[in-house]
Structures are given as C-alpha cells and as structure tokens.
Amino acid sequence: xxxxxxxxxxxxxxxxxxxxxxxxxxxxxxxxxxxxxxxxxxxxxxxxxxxxxxxxxxxxxxxxxxxxxxxxxxxxxxxxxxxxxxxxxxxxxx
Numbered sequence: 001x002x003x004x005x006x007x008x009x010x011x012x013x014x015x016x017x018x019x020x021x022x023x024x025x026x027x028x029x030x031x032x033x034x035x036x037x038x039x040x041x042x043x044x045x046x047x048x049x050x051x052x053x054x055x056x057x058x059x060x061x062x063x064x065x066x067x068x069x070x071x072x073x074x075x076x077x078x079x080x081x082x083x084x085x086x087x088x089x090x091x092x093x094x
Contacts, residue, residue, distance in 0.1 A: 015024060046063050048056055 046060075046067070048060065050056075
C-alpha cells in the first residue's frame with residue numbers, strides 16, 4: 001500500500017509541475033461537468049420541412065440515432081441477462 005501511495009504522489013507531483021494546477025482543475029473537474037450538462041439536452045425533432053441538404057440529413061441522422069440506440073442497448077442487456085440466467089440455471093455461472 002505504501003508503494004502505491006508513493007507512486008500516486010509522484011504522478012500527482014509530476015502532473016502539477018508539468019501542466020499546472022489550473023490546467024488539471026480545468027480538465028479533470030470543470031470539463032466533465034460541462035459535458036454532463038450537454039447530455040441532458042432533449043432529442044432532436046424527427047420532422048423536417050423545406051429542402052433536404054447536408055445539414056438537414058445530418059440532423060436527421062442524429063435524430064434517428066437518438067431513437068435507435070437505446071432500444072439496441074436494451075435488447076443487448078436483455079440478451080446478456082437471458083444468457084446469464086440460463087447458465088446460472090445450468091450450473092455454469094460465471
């Protein structure tokens with residue numbers, strides 16, 4: 001445990017001396033907070049009017065991804081849980 005603490009302190013000291021405490025604070029604390037604020041944005045609308053151009057097609061792709069990705073993840077989780085339960089019942093639990 002003592003070696004791990006020494007290694008952590010050495011890395012911390014090297015990080016602060018090489019890039020500075022302000023940069024470490026900005027990248028490790030502030031930036032993730034700002035990124036999580038953007039995650040709460042609502043899904044884009046699926047309906048478009050007017051002409052189709054690259055920007056509208058790109059927007060449509062994002063809107064479609066917002067709606068397709070969660071069901072795919074849900075299906076994957078259900079599949080993994082079914083395999084785990086089947087293995088557990090057969091006595092081959094991981």
